[in-house]
């Protein structure tokens with residue numbers, strides 16, 4: 377065995393990297409690998425890399441070939457096995473298609489394996505596009521909201537004056553006008569809300585935020601709903617507006633609970649709050665060395681397919697009586713913290729991820 381080389385520099389890479397021996401034993405796995413597998417580094421490093429593949433024959437052959445010096449490097453596509461950890465009912469295995477590159481290193485007995493997520497590229501492009509779209513829509517709604525807001529006061533006042541002149545049996549009509557004006561007024565106020573309040577910046581601990589949200593939601597749903605926590609307690613505090621972040625996370629958790637109605641009645645509804653550290657992340661167009669990820673995962677029916685691409689736009693709702701502003705507000709708050717909110721959803725598993733840069 378060679379003197380143990382330092383591999384820490386690999387932690388700054390966005391692609392997954394593992395250093396293995398010829399028999400597949402994993403000597404090192406970088407941070408990106410650890411994140412993608414959703415496992416601690418110790419768990420990854422004690423294992424055999426071959427075990428992490430759905431079909432490991434190609435990898436075994438290639439590693440042998442590289443070890444024998446038949447070739448110095450080789451590439452192929454494969455599928456990583458992931459999600460063996462149990463997180464409660466409904467969370468299943470989730471495989472990850474990757475492009476694999478196996479190469480020799482300067483040490484005879486060590487082999488470098490790089491894994492590039494096939495979806496990584498697409499996802500980044502999608503995120504950038506959605507970021508721009510959200511900015512444009514926000515601008516539009518804000519202007520529109522202002523335009524609607526201005527005449528509302530006049531309409532309400534006129535209806536009140538009319539009411540004084542009308543026979544009592546016609547009052548019902550002015551009441552409808554006043555009631556609807558008030559409804560519009562509060563809608564418009566909510567549309568404008570995130571831009572009106574100045575941020576109150578202080579030190580924020582993400583787990584305090586999670587715990588507040590957790591207790592609020594458990595008061596609202598005392599029976600049939602489990603709210604699990606899976607925290608990485610090593611996450612540092614960061615500067616932000618605590619109350620706004622609580623609001624942002626609460627909106628997400630509330631949506632999850634609303635989507636879980638049936639399961640809550642059956643008693644096996646489950647929401648998991650998970651925090652993780654992420655390295656070298658791109659948010660919008662900016663790159664950050666360190667960030668935190670807060671996942672809100674539920675085992676509900678998933679977001680209706682018709683609105684899946686548009687849930688962060690204002691007034692998009694799949695819910696009876698929903699105003700479609702909750703996620704818009706959460707996204708705005710995340711962005712005001714230089715972060716972002718995105719989502720993956722399928723039947724049985726919906727995962728909202730809030731990424732916030734860390735100092």
Ligand SMILES: Nc1ncnc2c1ncn2[C@@H]1O[C@H](COP(=O)(O)OP(=O)(O)OP(=O)(O)O)[C@@H](O)[C@H]1O
Nearest residue numbers: 631632635678679693694695698699700701702703
């Ligand atoms: N965890 C989830 N599971 C299934 N569907 C979801 C989930 N989260 C959000 N959705 C869907 O996304 C829609 C938009 O959510 P959003 O919070 O923006 O608006 P809303 O909940 O309808 O109304 P509001 O939050 O303003 O009262 C929801 O109506 C729902 O259809």
Ligand SMILES: [Mg+2]
Nearest residue numbers: 627631702703
């Ligand atoms: Mg909502």
